[in-house]
Amino acid sequence: MNESTFNPKQQEANLSDKIVVGLERIAEVFKVLLWEKAKSVGLSPIQIQILIFTAYHKQDLCNVSHFAKEFNVTKPTISDAIKVLDKKGMIIKDHSSADSRSYSITLSDVGHDIIAQTFNFSNPLKKQVDGFSQPELESLFETLSQLIFKLNKNGILRVQRTCFGCKYFEKNNGINYCNLLQKPLETNEIRLDCLEFEEKPSI
Ligand code: SF4
Secondary structure, three states: OOOOOOOHHHHHOOHHHHHHHHHHHHHHHHHHHHHHHHHHHOOOHHHHHHHHHHHHOOHHHOEHHHHHHHOOOOHHHHHHHHHHHHHOOOEEEEOOOOOOOOOEEEEOHHHHHHHHHHOOOOHHHHHHHHOOOHHHHHHHHHHHHHHHHHHHHOOOOOOOEOHHHEOOEEEEOOEEEEOOOOEEEOHHHOOOEOOOOOEOOOO
16 A cells, blocks of 8 residues: 555654644644534634634735635635625625725624634633643744744745744844844744734745
8 A cells, every 4th residue: 555644554653644643633623623613603614714813813814815825715715704704794894995806804793792702712722732831832832833834835834924934034043033023032932923924025
């Protein structure tokens, strides 16, 4: 049989394979937790994801094109999800952008109520992560942030807002530095979803 990460025999001899399988298990946790929450409020997972993203990010990212990239789905899928949210009065469409064909969205009061019921859907996972020691958390975070950046550089993960891909980021003599905040960044200060992030132009 062909070599496969998902072959338990192969995993026995290869730590990277075990890690990839572990990440796949964790992805399942997200799916399960999101589905449970979505069912409880009568929405689909992608509708909940759109609402939560909109609650915490600037409005110019809250449009069909960006949601499609952020959640790795097609634009028609996003448009359909937004149609339902609009019908349920959970979002407000803003057509004031220069491009009359596009719009961004904000949350209505009903949308904010739904956020209050769903924003913590990942708490069961957070509770387990909280149980690790500070050095364990820092080591895990360092690896995760590098992995996310590499996946983005290879085009597998279409969107990331980490320091490593930001135009304000600099690394000098092993020290991470943010030119916007004008301060060195310790490992645990590297951001994964920075509101000030601006993509580094490719050279
Ligand atoms: S602006 Fe944000 S993402 Fe960019 S380097 Fe500074 S902290 Fe990191």
